Amino acid sequence: GEDVEQSLFLSVREGDSSVINCTYTDSSSTYLYWYKQEPGAGLQLLTYIFSNMDMKQDQRLTVLLNKKDKHLSLRIADTQTGDSAIYFCAESFSGNTGKLIFGQGTTLQVKP
Amino acid sequence: NAGVTQTPKFRVLKTGQSMTLLCAQDMNHEYMYWYRQDPGMGLRLIHYSVGEGTTAKGEVPDGYNVSRLKKQNFLLGLESAAPSQTSVYFCASNLRADTQYFGPGTRLTVL
Numbered sequence: 600g601e602d603v604e605q606s607l608f609l610s611v612r613e614g615d616s617s618v619i620n621c622t623y624t625d626s627s628s629t630y631l632y633w634y635k636q637e638p639g640a641g642l643q644l645l646t647y648i649f650s651n652m653d654m655k656q657d658q659r660l661t662v663l664l665n666k667k668d669k670h671l672s673l674r675i676a677d678t679q680t681g682d683s684a685i686y687f688c689a690e691s692f693s694g695n696t697g698k699l700i701f702g703q704g705t706t707l708q709v710k711p
Numbered sequence: 712n713a714g715v716t717q718t719p720k721f722r723v724l725k726t727g728q729s730m731t732l733l734c735a736q737d738m739n740h741e742y743m744y745w746y747r748q749d750p751g752m753g754l755r756l757i758h759y760s761v762g763e764g765t766t767a768k769g770e771v772p773d774g775y776n777v778s779r780l781k782k783q784n785f786l787l788g789l790e791s792a793a794p795s796q797t798s799v800y801f802c803a804s805n806l807r808a809d810t811q812y813f814g815p816g817t818r819l820t821v822l
Contacts, residue, residue, distance in 0.1 A: 607751070632810070641801060642754075642813040687753060696761060697742045697805055698769065701753040 603688060605702035612710050617678045619705045621671040621688035628690035631664060632699070633673045636685045645673070645686075675707075683709045713737050715814035717802050723820045724792045732787040732817050734802030740812075742805045743785040744769075745777060747798040748816075754801060760785055792821045 602624045611617045623631070628650050634642040648655045648662045648671075655662045661674040671688055685706050689699040718733040734743065741762050746754040746769075756769030760779040774796060776788045785804075789796060797820050803811040 603753075630810075634813075641815045642803075644810055644812070647810060689754075696759065696767070697811070698744065698756050698759055699754075699811060701746075701755075703751055703753040 603690060603700050603702040605686075605688060605705045607703065608706050608708070610708040610710065611678050613678060613680055615678055617673075617675040617682070617707055617709075619673045619675075619686050619688075619707065621673075621702050623669050623671065623688075623690050623700075625690065625692070625700075626666065626669060627692055629693050630691045631662075631671050632687075632689045632691070633660075633662065634687040634689060636687065636704070638684075642687065678707075678709050680709045680711060683707055715802055715804055715812050717800075717814040717817050719817060720815070721818045723822065724789075725822050726793060728792050729788070729790050730792065730819075731789075732800055732802075732819075734785045734787070734804075734814060735783055736804040736812075737783060738804065738806070738812070739782070740804035740806050741782075742811075743779065744803045744811065745775070745785065745787045746801045746803065747771065747796075748801060749798050757787065757800075792819075794821045797821045 632647040633645045659676045663672045685704040687704045689701045715736045744759040745757040758777040760766045763782040766777045778786045800817045802814040805811045
């Protein structure tokens with residue numbers, strides 16, 4: 600079945616790099632996403648990667664996809680206090696429903 | 712563009728009461744979704760729609776009904792609210808089966 604797992608908590612110091620990890624079970628996914636949720640807010644799309652790609656870089660964000668191990672990671676360079684939030688990975692599948700399967704979310708705490 | 716909007720933002724219900732949550736999008740998106748978010752569980756899909764007049768069940772549909780009479784609106788109904796439906800509800804939409812855009816959420820408490 601479809602399942603997405605994330606570690607629940609990560610704490611880093613301001614200026615360090617953060618790496619948030621995600622594993623998934625269904626290899627038929629088409630896109631994999633990273634969303635950010637700040638307290639009391641909705642989900643903001645950060646970046647996404649097509650399943651036939653290995654890496655995508657977007658300013659401070661780097662997404663790595665290891666299809667063999669079904670592992671997705673999000674690296675945030677030069678982490679700032681404004682990056683403190685919950686980060687969700689999600690996957691979508693081929694077909695015409697567009698539904699997403701989400702992980703539980705990783706709370707990133709950035710200490711000054 | 713307002714994007715995806717949700718009404719109301721907050722609501723408190725008593726067990727057994729009914730209510731309807733409204734989601735509206737002004738992006739001419741075909742696909743719309745209702746999720747619930749509970750602590751430590753991420754988002755779970757309740758119902759979704761792939762076009763006006765169509766609806767389908769998601770992961771956790773029990774206790775909810777939906778309607779998509781107009782393309783821009785997706786309504787989520789609770790006929791007889793239960794404390795287990797206390798949650799934050801998010802609506803999302805997209806044009807095709809790719810990137811979803813989320814509304815700000817509705818925080819519902821059932822006493």
